[in-house]
Amino acid sequence: MNSLQTILDKYPNAGRDALIPLLQEVQEQEGFISREAIAVVGKHLNLPASKIYGVATFYNQFRFAPLGKYHIQVCRGTACHVKNSIKVLDALKRELKIDAGQTSRDGLFSLEVVACLGACGLAPVITVNGEFYAAMTPEKVKKIINTCRREVKENATVK
Helix, strand or coil: CHHHHHHHHCCCCCCHHHHHHHHHHHHHHHCCCCHHHHHHHHHHHCCCHHHHHHHHHHCCCCCCCCCCCEEEEEECCHHHHHCCHHHHHHHHHHHHCCCCCCECCCCCEEEEEECCCCCHHHCCCEEECCEEECCCCHHHHHHHHHHHHHHHHHHHHHC
């Protein structure tokens, strides 16, 4: 929690108006906002943890679990929506056995729905760790997930 204290030190005598920037820095540093971080930030700002959590859950930019080794973003913007990105999202949920905003139990995959990835001409599109995959279908989803799983197994046997 040393890094958390370093962040808090940047906000001496901070009030409620520092909450969002503080949470953004915590997430940037830690990768997500833990229960412990919520409690510590609340104590620093003299706000109840329930208030901190309430604000953080209001904004979809904040995560409460670490990202998986493979962070998958599904675009649900207009072009992707029209081209059936909902079927791609459903296939990912089925294949990974998680909902959007969750990380798989093994820590390999996290799934996020985003409003737009800015690649409308490639619709429907997803990213895996920032790499774009165009013209997605449920069949392509299975191939990508299997490739990721195979990559993990191969790397595990190499060590």
